[in-house]
Amino acid sequence: MGKIVSFSNQKGGVGKTTTCVNMAAYIASSGKKVLLLDIDPQGNATTGLGFSKSSLKKSVYNVLIDDEEKASDNILHTEVETLDLLPSNIDLAGAEVELVYKRNREKILKNKLAEVKNNYDYIFIDCPPSLGLLTINALAAADSVIIPIQSEYYALEGLSQLMNSITLVKQHLNSALDVDGVVLTMYDSRSLIAKQIAEEIRKFFTRRVFEIVVPRNVRLVEASSYGKPIMLHDPKCAGARAYKALTQEYLNRETKK
Template identity: 55%
Template sequence: MKIVSIFNQKGGVGKTTTNINLASYIALKGHKVLVIDIDPQGNTSSGLGIEKDQQENTTYELLLSETKIGEVIQKVEKVENLSIVPSNMDLAGADLELSYMENRESILKNKIQGLEEEFDFIIIDCPPSLGLLTINALTASDTVLIPMQCEYYALEGISQLIKTVQKVKKGLNKNLEIEGVVLTMFDPRRNLQLQVAEELKSYFGELVYENSIPRNVRLAEAPSFGIPIALYDSRAKGAEAYSDLADEFLRKNLGR
């Protein structure tokens, strides 16, 4: 079992879109996947058809009570092999509440132990900030997948993002590595985007995924129907891009 956090401290870079669609395609390709939504906005949950405000047990209960992981996991009805630990706005104050708890950075890691036989991959959707929720995710993870929009500000945020990963690696999770960088909302017709892409490739090298994600209206529409792009419009450019990204991810991790 491999645990991957999808993280970028900058919002609006396609983090949740990547979580929903990458996880869905990996599951549809025959692998058992658990998504953990650790973002208080709960957009991954609603994007996978979960009525997030009607849940008794969410990530909040998992982290801040005696609730066990098995009580929180739900099957995503429309996507075979995919399950989720949902989130909602109850989680908004969790950073403060976690700060008073013992072993506060390792709660998620401890809670998900024992799932090795049930899932091939756990994919965690982090909030776009560096609080205790994100630190819990990074402490529990083997790797970090970084969605990155090809714009000037993306370059400004790289060093801070790398420092964050290095701090967690040094103090809490010595095995944490960068899984890769995914270029999102990418338009190769724009010179600035091409320049930023080249700079990201010179910085991260082979960690930058060959398959990028284009701007695509159908991708933006799918979450409002509570389904991934694979079910909403499998022929859309965004669908093909995420299917190819999932193939590349699986090749990197499984060698095929």
């Protein structure tokens, strides 16, 4: 049975999608089967894996809104052999309004994923940078959460709101939900502020913070624009080495549970 992990932070521009895409790719390259589910209307994970949002006739939107639509009928195969994608497109932008009128609306995604959960070792969900119904669906469906946080001055802004949302989901929708870890992204070792923020985050989350930090790296931005995970774009760059090591640290933690 696959483990479902939501990548969430309601603050945008924190490296959430980059972390989700690249960890998924490295886990898949280790021989495990991974499904990446893009529920962000911006669809950056979809384009980051080489698909054009505008050319997709169906997406996760159809799965969420249409009671008869199966997740398995909307899955795409990516360039990484054992990495699949359930894509986003622009239609998803209106999904939260439409979901309001549905019964059991917070658990629609969980119910739809039940059909494919056993086909994968991991299902990674790239959440929108908000705490609306799409993110609530992702948290209700997930076994755990990974929180990417950029190593910058406003990093902790809104973090208490995210943790409060996770607590509410645990209380009312998904008692098993846990925080797997916190990833420090866009880290600049030359910056005193970055070091101070990293210290604060490690104090706040203690052992949940991954030891490996992801540096600010232009190759990561390039890889996204070319529609490739960093392991296919420039596997020797600093960003690739960091995500490979981060993924290994994550898998090592998993084996100890």
